[in-house]
Amino acid sequence: ADTGGPWSWPWPAETLAIPAHASWKTTVAYPTDPFFAVPPDGELSGPRWVKFLVATGDPTRVIFQDSKTYVLHYAFASERIPAFEGLTPSAFDAVTLPNDGKRAILGAVLYAPRVAGRDEAAVQLVGSDPYDPRVVDAVMDLVRAAIVPAQDAAEPELFYFPTYEQAASVEALADDYAALGIRVDTAARWAGGDLCYADGWAIGRLVHVAGGDIAAAWTAGDLLPTDILLTDGVPAEVPHVAGIVSLTPSSPSSHVAILAHTLGIPFVHLTDAAERDAALALTGRLVALRGFAGSVGGFGACDVDLTDVEGRLDAGDLAALLRLHDPPTLDIADKAAAGALSTDAATLTAADVARYGGKASHFGLLRRTLPDNSPSPAIALSFDLWDAFLDRPVASGGTLRAAIAARLAGYAWPPDIAALDADLTAIKALITDDVTFGATEQSAVLAALEGAGFEPTAKIRFRSSTNLEDTEQFVGAGLYDSYSGCLADDTDADATGPSRCDATESKERGVFRAIQKVYASFYNLNAVLERLRYGIAESRVGMALLVHPSFPDDIELANGVATFTERGYSSHYDLVSQVGAVSVTNPDGSARPEVVTGDNYSFGRYFYPQEGSSLLPLGQHVLVWQDDYDALCDLLDAVGEAWGAPLPPSTNFVLDLEYKKVAPAGDLVVKQVRPLPLPDRTPSVGTYLLPTDAPLTLCTFQGEAGTALGNHRLKVRLALTAEGTWLAEGPDATWLSEAEAVLPDLASGETTTRSGDPTAWPGYTHRVSGDDVTDGWQEGSGAAARDLALTTQVVRLASPSGSPLVRLDDLYATLTASYATPQPEQTWEGWTTTSEDYVRLGPCPPETGTVPGEIPVHREGTVGAVTVAVDFAWPSADFGAVAGYTAPLARWIGTTITGLTTAPIVLHGYWSQTYRPQHHNFSEDFVFEPRREPGVDAQTLAELDAADVRWVHVTFGGLEPVITLISPTGKVTEL
Numbered sequence: 001a002d003t004g005g006p007w008s009w010p011w012p013a014e015t016l017a018i019p020a021h022a023s024w025k026t027t028v029a030y031p032t033d034p035f036f037a038v039p040p041d042g043e044l045s046g047p048r049w050v051k052f053l054v055a056t057g058d059p060t061r062v063i064f065q066d067s068k069t070y071v072l073h074y075a076f077a078s079e080r081i082p083a084f085e086g087l088t089p090s091a092f093d094a095v096t097l098p099n100d101g102k103r104a105i106l107g108a109v110l111y112a113p114r115v116a117g118r119d120e121a122a123v124q125l126v127g128s129d130p131y132d133p134r135v136v137d138a139v140m141d142l143v144r145a146a147i148v149p150a151q152d153a154a155e156p157e158l159f160y161f162p163t164y165e166q167a168a169s170v171e172a173l174a175d176d177y178a179a180l181g182i183r184v185d186t187a188a189r190w191a192g193g194d195l196c197y198a199d200g201w202a203i204g205r206l207v208h209v210a211g212g213d214i215a216a217a218w219t220a221g222d223l224l225p226t227d228i229l230l231t232d233g234v235p236a237e238v239p240h241v242a243g244i245v246s247l248t249p250s251s252p253s254s255h256v257a258i259l260a261h262t263l264g265i266p267f268v269h270l271t272d273a274a275e276r277d278a279a280l281a282l283t284g285r286l287v288a289l290r291g292f293a294g295s296v297g298g299f300g301a302c303d304v305d306l307t308d309v310e311g312r313l314d315a316g317d318l319a320a321l322l323r324l325h326d327p328p329t330l331d332i333a334d335k336a337a338a339g340a341l342s343t344d345a346a347t348l349t350a351a352d353v354a355r356y357g358g359k360a361s362h363f364g365l366l367r368r369t370l371p372d373n374s375p376s377p378a379i380a381l382s383f384d385l386w387d388a389f390l391d392r393p394v395a396s397g398g399t400l401r402a403a404i405a406a407r408l409a410g411y412a413w414p415p416d417i418a419a420l421d422a423d424l425t426a427i428k429a430l431i432t433d434d435v436t437f438g439a440t441e442q443s444a445v446l447a448a449l450e451g452a453g454f455e456p457t458a459k460i461r462f463r464s465s466t467n468l469e470d471t472e473q474f475v476g477a478g479l480y481d482s483y484s485g486c487l488a489d490d491t492d493a494d495a496t497g498p499s500r501c502d503a504t505e506s507k508e509r510g511v512f513r514a515i516q517k518v519y520a521s522f523y524n525l526n527a528v529l530e531r532l533r534y535g536i537a538e539s540r541v542g543m544a545l546l547v548h549p550s551f552p553d554d555i556e557l558a559n560g561v562a563t564f565t566e567r568g569y570s571s572h573y574d575l576v577s578q579v580g581a582v583s584v585t586n587p588d589g590s591a592r593p594e595v596v597t598g599d600n601y602s603f604g605r606y607f608y609p610q611e612g613s614s615l616l617p618l619g620q621h622v623l624v625w626q627d628d629y630d631a632l633c634d635l636l637d638a639v640g641e642a643w644g645a646p647l648p649p650s651t652n653f654v655l656d657l658e659y660k661k662v663a664p665a666g667d668l669v670v671k672q673v674r675p676l677p678l679p680d681r682t683p684s685v686g687t688y689l690l691p692t693d694a695p696l697t698l699c700t701f702q703g704e705a706g707t708a709l710g711n712h713r714l715k716v717r718l719a720l721t722a723e724g725t726w727l728a729e730g731p732d733a734t735w736l737s738e739a740e741a742v743l744p745d746l747a748s749g750e751t752t753t754r755s756g757d758p759t760a761w762p763g764y765t766h767r768v769s770g771d772d773v774t775d776g777w778q779e780g781s782g783a784a785a786r787d788l789a790l791t792t793q794v795v796r797l798a799s800p801s802g803s804p805l806v807r808l809d810d811l812y813a814t815l816t817a818s819y820a821t822p823q824p825e826q827t828w829e830g831w832t833t834t835s836e837d838y839v840r841l842g843p844c845p846p847e848t849g850t851v852p853g854e855i856p857v858h859r860e861g862t863v864g865a866v867t868v869a870v871d872f873a874w875p876s877a878d879f880g881a882v883a884g885y886t887a888p889l890a891r892w893i894g895t896t897i898t899g900l901t902t903a904p905i906v907l908h909g910y911w912s913q914t915y916r917p918q919h920h921n922f923s924e925d926f927v928f929e930p931r932r933e934p935g936v937d938a939q940t941l942a943e944l945d946a947a948d949v950r951w952v953h954v955t956f957g958g959l960e961p962v963i964t965l966i967s968p969t970g971k972v973t974e975l
Contacts, residue, residue, distance in 0.1 A: 014057025
C-alpha cells in the first residue's frame with residue numbers, strides 16, 4: 001500500500017438502514033460499558049470485548065452491538081439490520097468476509113483485562129481477505145472517536161490485534177502499518193506474565209535459530225544438547241536441548257510441551273516486547289533460565305527470568321549444577337515375546353507393556369471403559385512382529401538387525417549428531433525400501449485386520465507403541481511417527497495406483513508400507529538420542545503398533561488434549577482444544593488453541609474459560625458450550641475412575657488424553673490415554689545463588705511492615721552485587737562482592753553513601769543463624785551510633801521438580817538498626833522510645849512516571865492552622881496484596897503542608913516522605929521530613945529549626961486527622 005499517496009475508500013456508497021433499538025449504539029464508555037461481554041470467570045482474568053460493524057457504504061460511524069445478548073455478529077445483524085434479515089450464516093459470511101462484495105466490516109473492541117493494569121484497548125477486524133492498512137487506519141480512527149472515557153478515566157491507548165487470518169498480511173505490510181502510526185500487537189501483551197508450557201531451569205549458551213532452521217542447525221552441530229534454544233517459532237518436533245525460549249506463542253498440550261515437561265526442560269514464551277529484545281541481546285552468551293508458574297496472570301502464566309552468567313560462574317560450580325540434570329535410571333519393562341503377532345486391543349492392560357508397548361496397552365482401558373467413545377475396531381501388533389521383521393535379510397547380506405547394530409555400534413552419549421543422523425537415514429532407508437515382511441507375517445497381519453472388521457477401503461491408522469513411551473517415568477511424546485494404510489491396496493490384484501482408499505493418491509498406500517514407515521520412526525534422530533542419553537540398550541526396546549480406523553481431516557470437527565488430575569478430594573481438568581483438524585499436539589506456531597480449565601467436586605463441576613481459539617470469533621467456543629464440555633469430562637471421569645481402581649485409595653495421578661469431535665453426528669472420541677509423571681516436591685536438592693548480572697537495588701518497603709517512624713529513620717537504597725555460592729550450608733563468608741548503601745545520617749539527616757567491599761565497612765560482621773544470613777556494619781558515632789544488619793532468608797533446599805537456582809531478588813530481605821540513643825516511637829499505647837528499628841526491603845518506587853494500573857489516592861486533613869494534603873498511588877487493586885488485603889505504596893505524587901511555615905512546604909521525593917498503612921488500610925501513618933527534600937528553601941528550613949521541628953507525623957483514619965511534630969531530640973508535640 002502506498003500510505004503516502006492519494007487514496008479513497010474502496011467500497012461504493014450505500015445506505016444501510018438500522019432501526020433504532022436498545023441493542024445497538026454508536027459509542028461505548030471506557031473503562032466499562034454495559035454492552036461489553038465479560039470473561040466467564042470475571043473481568044480480572046481476560047479482556048472485555050464488544051463487537052461492532054462498520055457499513056462499507058457509510059464508513060462514518062461504528063455500530064456497537066450488545067455483546068452480552070448477541071455474542072456473534074450474525075445473530076445481531078440478521079435480527080436487527082433489515083439488509084441482512086433472512087440470510088443464512090454462509091450467505092452472511094459472503095457479504096462480510098471477502099473484500100469483493102463486502103457490505104460490512106466486522107470487528108471487536110477489546111479492553112485490557114483489569115489484571116494487566118493498563119489503559120489500553122485494541123481493535124480486531126474479521127475478514128477472509130487481507131485488509132488494506134488504510135482501511136484498518138480509517139476504522140481505528142472511527143473506533144477511537146467512539147470510545148468515550150469516563151470523567152475520571154484516561155483515554156485508552158489503541159492497538160491493532162490482527163486475527164489469525166489477517167496476521168500474515170499484517171506482518172508482510174509491517175512497514176505500511178508503522179508509517180500510518182498503527183501499533184500492531186497481540187493479546188499476549190495483556191497476559192499478566194510470561195507463559196510456561198513446561199516448568200524448569202537450565203544453564204546453557206543461548207542460541208537463536210529460526211523455527212524452520214532448527215533441524216538443520218541441530219544436525220550441523222550449530223545447536224547442541226547443552227544449548228538453550230531461542231526461536232521465533234516452535235515446530236512439531238524440537239531436539240532435546242537444555243531449554244526452549246519462544247518469541248511466539250505455542251500450545252501447552254503440544255508434543256513438544258509434553259516431552260519438555262517429562263524431561264524437565266523449561267519451555268517458555270516471552271510475552272513482553274522488551275523482554276524479547278533483552279533475550280535477543282543475550283544471544284551467544286551463557287545464561288541461566290528459570291520458568292515456573294507463579295501467582296501472576298491466568299492459565300500458564302509464569303515468572304520467567306534469564307540471567308547472564310557469562311564468565312561469572314566458577315567452573316566447578318557450573319559442572320555441579322549441570323550434573324543435576326543428569327538423567328535418572330529408567331525402570332522399563334524390557335521387550336518380551338507375546339507368543340502372538342496380534343491381539344484385540346481391548347484385552348490389553350498395563351501389564352502388557354513388555355509385549356505390546358505403552359500406547360497399545362493403555363488403549364485397552366479406553367476400549368473397556370468407553371466402548372462407544374473410543375476408536376473401533378482396534379488391535380495391537382506385538383513385538384513378535386517387530387522381531388520377525390528385524391530378522392529379515394537385507395540385500396547386502398545378513399539380517400536387518402545385524403545391519404542396524406553395525407551402524408549404531410560406535411555411538412554413546414553425547415554422539416556426533418551429524419554422523420548419527422546420516423547413519424539413521426541409512427537405517428530408515430533399509431526399513432522402508434530394502435526389507436519386506438515374510439509371507440507368514442504378511443498373511444497373519446492381513447488376517448488380523450480382516451478378522452477385526454476393518455473396512456478394506458477406509459484408511460487404517462498404525463500408531464507407534466514402544467516400551468519406552470507412555471509410562472509414568474517417560475512419556476516420549478512426539479519421538480515417533482504414525483501413518484495410515486489402505487487394506488484394499490494390499491489385497492487387490494494389482495500393485496499400481498491410485499489408492500483404493502484415496503483416489504487423490506496416485507500410488508498404492510498399503511498397510512505394510514505404513515507399518516514399515518512407523519518402524520522406521522523408531523530410528524528418528526531424537527528418539528535414538530533419548531535412548532543414548534538414558535543408556536538404554538537397543539536390545540531392550542522395540543516397536544509394537546496400535547491399530548484403529550483413521551480420522552480423516554474432513555470429518556474432524558475439533559481435536560484436543562486433556563490433562564486429568566486426580567487429587568483425592570476433587571478432579572481437575574485442563575482442556576486444550578482447536579477447531580477442525582488444526583493440530584493441538586503438533587501446532588504450526590501461529591494458531592492459538594482454546595484453553596478451558598475445570599474442577600469436579602462432590603457438589604458440582606465448574607469450568608473456567610482461560611483463552612479462546614484464535615481461529616474463532618470472540619465469544620465462540622471450539623465445542624458446544626457447555627454441553628460438550630460436560631460430556632467430555634464425563635468421559636474423562638470414567639477413564640480416571642477406571643485408572644484409579646487398582647490403585648490404593650486417595651492415590652493422586654495425572655493422565656494425558658487426546659480427544660476428537662467427529663462428523664457427522666458430532667461424537668466425542670477419546671483416542672489415547674497415558675500417565676504423566678507426578679512432580680517430586682520433596683526438598684532434597686541444594687540451592688545455588690546465581691551471581692548477579694547487574695546490581696539489585698532495594699529500598700525500604702512502604703507497606704504493612706515496621707513502623708512509620710522506623711521506616712523513615714531506616715529509609716535506605718541498597719545496591720547489591722552477589723557472587724555465586726551454594727546455599728545448602730553457611731555461607732561462611734558473605735556472598736556480597738560489592739554493595740552500596742545510601743541512607744540518612746542519624747544526627748544531621750543528610751544522605752550519606754557507603755560503597756565498595758562490604759567486608760571493609762566499619763564494624764563488619766557476618767553470621768548465620770538457621771536460614772538467616774546477616775551482614776552487619778556500623779554507622780555514626782557517639783550518641784548517633786547505630787549498628788545495622790542486613791538479613792536475608794535463604795531457601796537451602798529445592799525439590800527435584802523445582803529450581804536449585806536462586807536469584808538475589810528471590811530472597812526476603814530486611815534491615816535492622818540498633819541505636820545507642822533511644823528514638824521516638826508511636827505504639828498503640830501512645831508515644832514512647834525504641835532502641836531498635838526493623839524494615840522490610842523491596843523494589844524502589846519510581847521517582848518519575850506512573851505505575852501501570854496504579855490507583856491515585858488523596859488524603860487531606862487540617863488541625864488548627866496546619867493542613868496536610870497528600871497524593872500518592874497504590875498498585876492495581878486487581879492482584880497482589882491490594883486485592884482484599886493491605887495496599888502498599890506504589891509511588892509518591894506529592895505532599896503539601898501549609899500553615900506550619902510562612903510558605904507552603906511541597907515534597908515529592910522518596911527520602912522526605914514515608915507511608916505506613918495499617919491492616920486493610922483502615923488507618924494510615926505518614927512521616928514527612930522537609931530537610932530531606934531537595935529544593936526546600938533555606939527560609940522554610942530556618943523556620944522549622946526555630947520551631948524545633950524535624951519530623952511531621954500524620955495519622956489518617958480516625959474521625960479527625962492527628963498531626964504530631966517531633967523535634968531533633970525526640971520531643972513530641974501533638975497539634
